Amino acid sequence: MSSTFNILIVGALFCVLMLLVLTSLLRSGIPGIREWWVANVLACLALVLYAFGRELPPFIGYELTNGVYAAAAAAMLAGFRRFYGRSRMTPWLAAGVLLAVAAIALFHYRFDSYAMRTIAVAVFQGAICLGIAVTIMRGRSDWRSHYPSLFTVGMAAVITLGHGIRSVIYLTHTGEVTSLLQPSPLNLFFVSAGTFVLPVLTFGAVMLVHDTMLAAAELAANRDFLTGAWTRRAFFEHSEREILRARRMGRQLSLLLLDVDHFKKINDTHGHGVGDQVLIDLVKRAATVVRGVDYFARVGGEEFAVLLPETSREAAAVVAERMRAAVAQSDAARGKSKALPPYTISIGVSSLRGFESLHDLMRRADAALYAAKAMGRNRAVSEAGAEA
Structure with a gap:
């Protein structure tokens, strides 16, 4: 088995780990957790499909797999928007996913180019991560403590920058990498980094949820149960x-x-x-x-x-x-x-x-x-x- 295959499977296992953590938090009722849970289910499925891409029919290996991963990213953004009291923007996110899949199909059937398919995915994923960073920054008046928010914003910003760099590199080196599973140093680096994007963002989300739960517990401890006055x-x-x-x-x-x-x-x-x-x-x-x-x-x-x-x-x-x-x-x-x-x-x-x-x-x-x-x-x- 190739190194790329192993990286993708490990990434899927990290999504499973994040799923177990999110499942334990579902009963808290905090907005956004269900969307993050769905995002990790989809990401796990997509990473497994990526790993076995060579054994799958072309439509499943290209359009379906990338569509599932795009939907996972969209669900992640929807979760952050819900967490900060904003609408999910479901129609817009769905349209973005469909547009990404259409771009992949275009550079699969009409102009067969792995580099352009990769750029289409990177642009969409970068836009999603930028949306997450903007959502958190717009909600800074609701930050309870700065570290979880700054960590998540920082990770989203770094990932956005990484997708931008990846797009430029693949645009200028279109012939060097021809497959996601190709074990070249460049491909291994970007696959490794991209595989752990959603687990890292989920980790940031869990930190935000934990911070919210601590604040709620502190408030409950400091407020009189009957009148709501301070204790x-x-x-x-x-x-x-x-x-x-x-x-x-x-x-x-x-x-x-x-x-x-x-x-x-x-x-x-x-x-x-x-x-x-x-x-x-x-x-x-x-x-x-x-x-x-x-x-x-x-x-x-x-x-x-x-x-x-x-x-x-x-x-x-x-x-x-x-x-x-x-x-x-x-x-x-x-x-x-x-x-x-x-x-x-x-x-x-x-x-x-x-x-x-x-x-x-x-x-x-x-x-x-x-x-x-x-x-x-x-x-x-x-x-x-x-x-x-």
Whole structure:
């Protein structure tokens, strides 16, 4: 058996390996995995057909085999587009595959030229890899970490360049290679490189999927399962970093502690299910007040904290009053709909002082919250004791 045959079979086995990995990821439901799975099935079939090309009828060995491999590449691009929330472009990709097959048929039956058939394949495959690189770059706003994305973009770009170089070489050396299975150094190099294109791109895709799954797991661990607010653990980790940054840059930082007034009575009167809905409603209303840079977390049963970077105590008091009003002003509507009982919140406000710890900052906000309760609830009170 020739070296080219062995390379093609090894490439097919790599596609099988990628298939096993992708199969384990199918249940994640992440877009793009099914398309990548199909791409590797087609690539495996095409590589086996390439390996046994001399024993196959000409139509199967040329048009069908190259068509299957082109379809594999198209499915790979469709997977990346789906992964980044774009359409598969199925009609355009199908048209591209048919055009590639037509070009191969033209240089098989009308003008028999292995070099031109190779160039037709290289142009199509290069265009697909360029499309993959462009798709990933256009989705860079959604990159969770840079390494998987840059690796895949880099590989797609290198492969695109390789197909371009291959086209130029075969265009200028049309008589040196006459068959895919010819064991010449030039042919062995390009066959070796081309055989592992789809496994390498699949490896990049798997890295992207793994990164997505890690981000989802981290988000699930850091988000309260009921309300969607950040968890106590995530809040403490984030707050420590923000306090260090505020000290380093000499910026102001404030904290709100709030809870639902008479929450135990709500649970006892209406049930814990309604109490849960009250907490969910509170988080939704608070989200209309806080900024994107603020950090809203559930730190206790009905107690929440809001970290306000680059915010003075006076500005934090204004935010606290807006949040309190956002809840209190909707009492009548909730009472009429009977969906939720009327409820109010009390809020304590504190601001970072010098080199104090998060514990000290929260202690003073908690004291202000206790003062708000003592003053009749449904109010926001700053650490100085003044009502916001």
